[in-house]
Amino acid sequence: MEDKLELKEIERSIIKKYRKKIWSKFVKGIKEYELIEPGDKIAIAVSGGKDSLLLAKLFQELRRHGQFEFDLEFIALDPGYHQDVRELLIENCEYLNIPIKIFETGIFEAADRIAGDYPCYICARMRRGALYARAEELGCNKVALGHHFNDVIETTMLNVLYSGNFKTMLPKLKSDNFENMELIRPMYLIEEKDIIRFTNNSGIMPLNCACMVAAKRIGNKRFEIKDLIEDLKKNFNNVDKSIFRAAQNVNLDGVLGFEKDREKYFFLDYYSEEDLINPEVKKERKDKKTLNE
Secondary structure, X not given: OOOOOOHHHHHHHHHXXXXXXXXHHHHHHHHHOOOOOOOOEEEEEOOOOHHHHHHHHHHHHHHHHOOOOOEEEEEEEEOOOOHHHHHHHHHHHHHOOOOXXXXXXXXXXXXXXXXXXXXXXXXXXXXXXXXXXXXXXXXXXXXXXXXXXXXHHHHHHHHHHHHOOOOOOOOEEEOXXXXXXXXXXXXXXXXXXXXXXXXXXXXXXXXXXXXXXXXXXXXXXXXXXXXXXXXXXXXXXOHHHHHHHHOOOOOHHHOOEEEEOOEEEEHHHHOOHHHHHOHHHHHHHHHHHHHHO
């Protein structure tokens, strides 16, 4: 880790040194997936990790150099950090001029109590709900998370290998429980290796997960998938890019089934024209499939 750069140097590097690898991909993701509109009030989720710190600085630069007006709130949830961890979060945000609002929660303890040996999923769900609630209180209509390109392809592979479905992490989605609230992922196209380079160059020491519960667990499947993709890249050129593009090029004529709006479709449901125009055929086949199961 290098010595800390001055704040102006860090901010300048986003636009200059990391223009191609970070800034341009950030702007491209926002435009390509239509993530921001004039008049939005966006809650930036700042966990204190490398991704969220960069996300906060990217949004500050976008507001400074952007073509339309939008408002920002920087929200940090304290799920039960050790005091030293909380102080590091505050120190980093003060140094980077990120005006966070910290909200106390007891999520770490609750997740440990509820989920036992597998707290990460329930912890993420609880943090998401708490984040939406705080964003709503502050009058925001969007919540921005720091998920990046590698998170996207790792999620895709996790679903294929462990859940038996093809589903990826979307660049935006509407909240089911908070009306008029939308989640966006503006770092969708930015690769993790470039985030690490930026962080190391800035000299900032970001937080890791900081969860004492998860720290006691072993066998994290996401780390296994990360290693698997790195191994695949040794033998398959640009395999990470291919995994990403696969979610953009799904051919429904070449799959055994799919799900749309919580309705499942088997390929025989749309195999022939008769199936398409005769709902009774589809119902009969679905009933038969249910009996066989």
